[in-house]
Amino acid sequence: MTSKLIPKNPSEVMVIRKVTPNITTLSVPFERYGRIKVGGRGTIVRLQSGALAVFSPVALTPEVRTTVEELGGNVRYITALDFEHHIFLGDWHKAFPEAKVIGPEGLPEKRKQQKYEEVPFSTVFTRAAHDNNEDIRIDPDFDSDFEYEYVPSHANRELAFLYKPDRTLIEADLLFNLPATEQYSRTGKKATSGFLTKFFAKAMRTKGKARVQRRLLWYLVTRQDRIGFGKSMARIDKWNFDRIIPCHGDVIEIGGKAIFRNVMEWHLRELKAAFWHKKYEQPKAKETKEVAKEEKKAQ
Numbered sequence: 001m002t003s004k005l006i007p008k009n010p011s012e013v014m015v016i017r018k019v020t021p022n023i024t025t026l027s028v029p030f031e032r033y034g035r036i037k038v039g040g041r042g043t044i045v046r047l048q049s050g051a052l053a054v055f056s057p058v059a060l061t062p063e064v065r066t067t068v069e070e071l072g073g074n075v076r077y078i079t080a081l082d083f084e085h086h087i088f089l090g091d092w093h094k095a096f097p098e099a100k101v102i103g104p105e106g107l108p109e110k111r112k113q114q115k116y117e118e119v120p121f122s123t124v125f126t127r128a129a130h131d132n133n134e135d136i137r138i139d140p141d142f143d144s145d146f147e148y149e150y151v152p153s154h155a156n157r158e159l160a161f162l163y164k165p166d167r168t169l170i171e172a173d174l175l176f177n178l179p180a181t182e183q184y185s186r187t188g189k190k191a192t193s194g195f196l197t198k199f200f201a202k203a204m205r206t207k208g209k210a211r212v213q214r215r216l217l218w219y220l221v222t223r224q225d226r227i228g229f230g231k232s233m234a235r236i237d238k239w240n241f242d243r244i245i246p247c248h249g250d251v252i253e254i255g256g257k258a259i260f261r262n263v264m265e266w267h268l269r270e271l272k273a274a275f276w277h278k279k280y281e282q283p284k285a286k287e288t289k290e291v292a293k294e295e296k297k298a299q
Contacts, residue, residue: 006030006040006087010059013186016067020166022046024067025245026058027183037189037197038204038248039180042088043170044071045163049141051076054099055161055170056085056247057092065095075099077142081172082156083107085247090117102138104150104157125150125159149235153228155221162239169241169256175263176204176213177249206252206259218266230271233264 007013007029015027023045030040042058044067052068052075068075075096080086080103089111093101100122108121123138130150137143145165151158151174160171179191179201192198203212222229237260244256252259261268 006059007187011061011063014058014061014063015182015185016063017182019243019245019251020168023163023166023168023245024071025251026064026067028058029180029184029187029189030248032200035194035196036200037180037184037191037194038176038178038200039183039191040085041183041245041247041251043245044068045145045170046071047076047141047145048165049144050074051141053077053079053142053146054092055079056081056172057088059088060091060095077102077138079103079159079161080107081160081170081247082154082158083110084156085172086111086116089119093117093119100139102159104152104159106157125152125157127152147239149232151229151232153222153225153232160236162236162241164240166243167241168243168245169236169239169260170245172247175206175244175246175260177206177244177246177252177259178204180249182250204249206263210259210263213263214266217263222267226267226270230264230267233267234271237261237264237268 010028013029017025019025023043026042028040030038032038040058041056043055045053047053050072052071054075054077057078076099078089078092078099078101080089083104083106086103086107089101093099101119102123103121105124105126108124111119123136125136129136130152145163147162147164149160151160154174156173158172158174160169160174162169181191184191192201218226242254242256244252244260
């Protein structure tokens with residue numbers, strides 16, 4: 001299945017781009033279910049200490065190795081941003097065995113079950129620690145540069161990171177920004193080609209009111225714990241960021257906070273309503289009927 005999702009020739013199609021002097025993105029084509037073009041992206045951040053943190057690692061090609069060396073070569077942290085973005089953890093750990101591996105609960109067991117290479121996790125974020133407000137810290141040099149939030153209420157058990165020096169939010173599946181134009185720019189294919197891709201790209205865009213993406217988050221992805229998800233989004237909303245680097249779709253260079261608030265509006269509003277013990281009109285009656293059908297089908 002993996003071979004159907006990721007490119008066979010990553011060196012030929014990967015886009016390596018320096019977003020800021022300290023942030024480099026590794027953008028690749030990626031097809032969900034082998035049919036829907038959503039793109040994939042790894043991110044390398046150079047900390048103020050000079051150490052490198054890698055998020056959602058992609059194929060470790062010769063070009064990526066060269067990029068790592070140009071950034072100093074000191075890979076100290078490798079993070080799987082959620083339950084799904086882990087395919088290349090083994091390759092990166094093998095190349096940089098001293099690096100600390102970070103991920104969400106359940107991922108070590110999932111990798112073992114699916115017979116991926118064994119990787120020793122240094123930090124595993126858990127719901128129990130999250131719900132008990134335990135202050136999980138990674139390392140002093142990492143913590144001085146990053147804020148982070150574990151989101152167990154998301155179906156994929158998301159980890160989100162704020163790189164404070166560049167006001168950049170790094171995330172996997174919390175928010176999509178399709179179509180994946182940059183990620184398909186070297187493939188010779190349109191990022192919107194194919195019926196399913198075209199439909200999904202329109203659904204998971206951030207332009208306008210992002211109604212479909214908002215609905216999917218509300219009615220499908222977080223329906224088991226909307227309040228918990230809202231609490232996590234409220235904490236992220238307090239972070240000082242303008243740029244968003246998603247794993248799927250184009251980087252949002254400016255205006256990221258406004259886009260984040262737009263996509264997460266229902267959850268942020270629900271949280272406020274619960275806090276004040278008030279009811280509010282959400283969503284509108286017409287929208288409720290439409291999406292209730294979608295929710296019923298999903299069940």
